[in-house]
Amino acid sequence: MSWATVIIFLLGIANFAINRAVFDRGHPLFARLPQASQTLGQRAALASEFAVLFFALLLSVEGWPGYAWAYAVYTAVNAGAAWLILTRRV
Template sequence: MGLATVIIFLLGIANFALNRAVFESGHPMFARLPQTSRTLGRRAALVSEFAVLFFALLLSVEGWPVFAWAYGAYTVCNGVAAWLILGRRL
């Protein structure tokens, strides 16, 4: 396990934390949705987040450390989106 794998794993933890913070923020965008849609949306977001993390880790372990940079860019995009939602700028 290389440094790229460790970096991707730590960024994955940050992405899951951002995801949870956004869904638990009580943002009006989520309040308008029916409960079923909120539950399914949360599950779909977690499954897709896991899939992206899994494949980034898999490719990193298989000798593609450049995916640490790609996953870092993905994390920055998630962070900006979470900042916009949590800061009520969106």
């Protein structure tokens, strides 16, 4: 297992934790949605997060270590958006 794969895996764990924190916080925008929409939105977000992580890991294992940098940028943008939501700046 290469260093890029390990980094992407650890960043993937962070991204799932970020998503969970955003959904558990109870932002007013989410609270206005019906429960069915909230559930569907959470599942869709986790499924898309898994797909991004899966393909980043797949490309990294196949010899494209540059995707570790791309996934790190993705994680930073995701963390920035979560910070805006969690601090109620959005």
